[in-house]
Amino acid sequence: MKPRRPRVPAAEMPDSCRAVTEILNRIGDKWSINVVRHLGVRKMRFSELRRALDGVSQKMLTTTLRTLERDGFVTRTVHPTIPPRVDYELTRLGYDLLAPVAALGQWAHDNRSRVEEARAAFDRRAGGPVRKAGRRV
């Protein structure tokens, strides 16, 4: 259990800022996080992942997995059988990433209702949701 720092010193922000922005641009897309989370449970093959993710297109799953592989988060193992079989598995780096990601996931799970309530309250006050914002699911 890593002691999390309660406060970020202002002086360190700029540098830390870029790192966060970078990593977020990488894993902040629509599927990466959930792929990592699923592979965190066990190694899976392509079609398993596709079914598990529910809604991902084949193209995006391929792209997502390739990029995760490129960044060193997953390994791709091809079994030259018929029919072909490809396994995806988290690397050490992938498991390291899983820790903070799982924490965020746990937070999201635990605090979902608080966000929903705040949102509903705001909409009552303001008369409607904010235009132009996060992607819808």
Place this chain on the structure above:
Amino acid sequence: MKPRRPRVPAAEMPDSCRAVTEILNRIGDKWSINVVRHLGVRKMRFSELRRALDGVSQKMLTTTLRTLERDGFVTRTVHPTIPPRVDYELTRLGYDLLAPVAALGQWAHDNRSRVEEARAAFDRRAGGPVRKAGRRV
């Protein structure tokens, strides 16, 4: 409310999955995380944030702050002075979110080089970075 588990069983993934996807769609945009991180240091006014974030447009900062306000992560305080002054501050929920976010930020900062090395190694093997659908740039 279920007790938290270190490992998420595969059976619970779908539910947890949606929560993560939702929260990530919300804060996974280009600026939200860094706004929260900056406000985690101290309360700031609009133009302070704008300067601190380096590169954010006025429109996106406004939109980001509105949505964060809507979701209950920040408060917006207008001082009816001349010139006007608007302060943004994290709510309790915002500080709660800051914890896992800061952990992720710390991870990003600490592991930046590992990702860069993996990426460089992959590009050497494959002959170039990934483009769409696994092609090379």
Place this chain on the structure above:
DNA sequence: CGGGATCCCGACGGATACTG
């Protein structure tokens, strides 16, 4: 100073068809 209103573009990502 802190926005709101518009215009616009490029990417992200879905649908579909084809292949080894």
Place this chain on the structure above:
DNA sequence: CAGTATCCGTCGGGATCCCG
């Protein structure tokens, strides 16, 4: 099964102008 190759719509988000 596990991809590749295309086409194409959506919208995130930057630029610009205006206003109280």
